[in-house]
Structures are given as structure tokens and as C-alpha cells.
Amino acid sequence: MTALPELLDANQAFYEAHEQRDLDAMIAVWSTGDDVVCVHPGWRILRGEREVLSSWAAIFGGGGRNQFIITNVEAFVRGDVGVVTCDENLVDGSAGATIAATIAATNVFERRDGAWRMVAHHGSPVVPRM
């Protein structure tokens, strides 16, 4: 269980790269190769480092700005794989820092050369229910 703090640091680095719109930092977060996979909210499955990182470049190059409050974080480790789930609460700065939407995220990391690198990210909007 000693791997958990480093795993959570890697998860945090992912959200910092996203908030900062820092493609180099995002590249450092992700593992490499054809296995990596990413599902942005509402998107089709993207596979392979080229397609995944291209999507981040497009997101960072687009308008707007994503700021998150990350809550409800839980994680577990099995060997050299770690799974983190959390809520990405999107802050709407124009409305006095209210929560505009919540995205449920599943983030899978692998440990390579001692460092946790993301191999899968899946985010989906949480629809308010009755």
C-alpha cells in the first residue's frame, strides 16, 4: 500500500496538467505505446499515444478554460497497476465559482521504472437524478 501516495500524486499531476493546459506536462503524465486509451466525456474511444495526445492538444488549443475541484478520490493498487476514481467538479468562474458540472472519472496507471504513468482515462458527465 506504500505505492498509494505516489499513485495519488500522479493522478493530481494529471489534473494539474489539464488545468494548466500544459501539453508537455500531460505527455509526461501518460504512458507510451499503442495500449493507452482515453474516453473524454461524450467522445468515442481514443487509442494509442498519438491519438490520445492529439486530443489533449486539441482540447488545450480550444477555447475556454477548465478548472476542477477534485473530490471523492479512491484508489487501489494491484501489482504495478493502480486505479483511481474521482469526481471532477468543473468550476464555472463566471458564476462566482459555482460547480457547473461533475464528471465521474476512472484513471488507470501503470508503474514503469518506478513512476506511475496513465494508461487509461475515462470521464463521463454525472446526470443529476430525481
Add this chain to the structure above:
Amino acid sequence: MTALPELLDANQAFYEAHEQRDLDAMIAVWSTGDDVVCVHPGWRILRGEREVLSSWAAIFGGGGRNQFIITNVEAFVRGDVGVVTCDENLVDGSAGATIAATIAATNVFERRDGAWRMVAHHGSPVVPRM
């Protein structure tokens, strides 16, 4: 890579349990304990075998019937963890077996006593894009 066929069989068993609305089969698909995690399309994160399996009981007990055509399946194994991603194409039988919606799914399995058991499922609707 010899683990891949069994991993894909486990993934298939998950969808068969869902289509058959067979809670016992779904229980057999899932791993046990507090770590397991499930995000149904539009839902909040559900954690722990009790909450996850209760959601399946509720889904199976509800109206309607889900029939899938599973496509775009890719998988990789890291030690005793396997990750499968695929498209769940929901068939609308009332409209002559057309595809009513596509759900992108990330399914994470762990190998316990030689058998692949699901530890995480995340599904999200693919929104048709321009």
C-alpha cells in the same frame, strides 16, 4: 499475451450476464471487496461490491431489455490486471434491430486464483459529433 483470450472471455461473460439480466452470472463476473467500482452511463461513481451489485439488481429489475452488439474491442494485460475497452452498441428491437446508441466502455479485470474478475466498469454515451 496468453492471458488475453481468457480476459476477452470474461469481458464477454459480463455482457452476456447483462443481456440475460442474470444477477447470479453478474455476481460471478465481478471481483469482491470494497475496491470494485462501477460507473453506469450518467451515474455517479458506485463503489464496493454491495453498492455495485445492488445497482445491477436494480437495472435487471427495471423495465426494458438491453441487447448489445459489442464492437471495437481492444485489450491489454499488465501482470494480473487486464483492461478491455469496447463499444456497446445498444440494439433497438422495436425499430428493426437498428443501433439506438453507442456506449464507450472501459472494463478493468484482475486475475484472482487464475480467473479474471471485474474490478472496474465505466460506461458513457458516445455523443454523435458534427
